Amino acid sequence: MTENIHPDDHVLLSTLAKRSDLSVPRPQTHFLDFPDEASAQRLLAAVSAEWTPVGVTRKGQVWRAAVARADKPTNRTTIPVARTYLTGLAESVGGRYFGWEATTDVGLRHHDDPADEFVTIEQLNENEAAAINQLLPALNQMGLTLTPENLANFARENRARWLELNDADGGLTRENAEFLIGTAAGEQIGRATGLRWIVIVQGEDSEIALADAERGLIRPYAMAADWWDDPESEDVADFVRAAILLVTTGGN
Known part of the structure; x- marks a missing residue:
């Protein structure tokens, strides 16, 4: 799986590794785009057993669903698996996989301090x-x-x-x-x-x-x-x- 890592995943993981230990679990959020809200909601229902539905928002001409989890590492093994799984589900209801973000160790280490803000690494939006x-x-x-x-x-x-x-x-x-x-x-x-x-x-x-x-x-x-x-x-x-x-x- 790591040999076929998506170029965008390689970029984000390389940057994340500069600030974080990729072997430990961390919050990660994945985004999927759909032509209508009903399709986005169907995706959230389909993944709710393994992923936490974050919600659906309107982004221009598409509806973007977000799902999250914090029980697994974010690395070259887990991200390709998540991308493949979520891409398949999204395409089955007329959508597409958009991308992901993850919290760095800066945010994890000080998450009890309300003055400290999470840092995330993301790909460019449209x-x-x-x-x-x-x-x-x-x-x-x-x-x-x-x-x-x-x-x-x-x-x-x-x-x-x-x-x-x-x-x-x-x-x-x-x-x-x-x-x-x-x-x-x-x-x-x-x-x-x-x-x-x-x-x-x-x-x-x-x-x-x-x-x-x-x-x-x-x-x-x-x-x-x-x-x-x-x-x-x-x-x-x-x-x-x-x-x-x-x-x-x-x-x-």
């Missing part, structure tokens, strides 16, 4: 993935995913104009600029290293990042935010080159 995919053709056309120097030069040349628009547009341009720079940097790193986009969630805060195969966690949007606040403190080209080197050499 909106997050769509936002990146919609931007990529423009980034590719402008050459911003080709070299670190192309991206850094573009950022430097346009920063003054973005700042002017930022003052006029109430801050929207800062967010757009950070997303543009972060996406381009992340794509360069991902293409060079094989890292994939994931989401780190803690409480109400979430961050899109890159991770894969026990080789580290790279945060291109955090870099873009630091660069916006102080362009002298974060060289975009240096960040991309350093991230690729760190991942490909293991920091050596």
